[in-house]
């Protein structure tokens with residue numbers, strides 16, 4: 001059986017984790033250089049080195065058209081393990097925004113402006129959405145409706161047809177408006193009256209059916225418009241994350257480490273999570289600030305946090321160096337599914353690469 005890529009990195013395992021909750025300091029200590037186990041050069045024949053090579057080859061097999069020769073034949077140099085601590089805070093937030101809205105007026109049930117007090121958007125009572133179910137809803141704000149005559153049609157519901165300019169007739173497309181057609185028959189030029197328009201060069205306008213007017217697009221024929229205030233309620237999940245590690249000047253982006261499966265240390269949800277002592281969650285002050293419950297604060301800050309979830313995990317990362325035909329490169333193996341990242345791998349395409 002081949003050796004795992006991460007043979008000696010000591011991370012808390014098993015239950016997620018009384019250990020993590022009770023002993024905050026050791027978690028942070030793990031990511032300090034002096035605490036990372038086995039920062040030591042390994043020989044190219046060590047189990048760790050072969051595991052890094054195998055992970056690289058697996059990755060090339062599955063995902064890419066990278067050439068395999070450097071991975072198969074390179075001499076493996078230094079191998080350095082790291083542990084990244086990933087803290088992710090998700091906040092399930094509600095926002096309420098208003099904007100003016102205009103619709104054709106055709107009667108119906110609504111409350112007119114001036115007939116009652118217009119509530120603030122956060123005063124409108126609405127059903128609570130299930131946590132983490134993202135959605136957008138539209139609601140009419142009560143007591144904001146006003147009905148007015150449509151300005152585009154003056155209240156008629158119809159406007160002049162733009163195609164025939166109210167005449168109801170357009171130039172005949174068959175004869176080009178000439179009223180007659182000229183063609184050749186038995187070597188002779190023959191002119192005949194146009195059958196399509198009966199010889200007068202004009203046909204009935206198909207857009208307005210000859211009436212010279214069409215339905216008003218603004219009021220859709222209603223003649224009156226209703227203006228009111230519409231509120232958009234949106235539920236969405238905001239994500240903040242922070243990656244703490246010692247991989248200096250790394251090509252491995254924090255977002256990739258964040259997305260990689262790791263060893264869970266902590267996972268809890270609550271109405272509002274404040275930074276627990278000993279961890280360093282990426283809770284910026286703005287996010288803390290919007291964890292408020294009073295109506296006035298909600299309205300001035302614009303968002304209400306219903307639920308938060310804090311996750312902390314450790315992601316193993318190994319940096320391996322290789323040399324192939326005097327070309328030096330390195331790659332990272334990271335996450336429990338052993339993903340690969342390498343910007344220096346010498347055969348990153350099937351043809352025209354530096355070393356093949």
Ligand SMILES: [Zn+2]
Nearest residue numbers: 161164205208
């Ligand atoms: Zn017309």
Ligand SMILES: [Zn+2]
Nearest residue numbers: 172175194197
């Ligand atoms: Zn015609």
Ligand SMILES: [Zn+2]
Nearest residue numbers: 150153216219
């Ligand atoms: Zn109109």
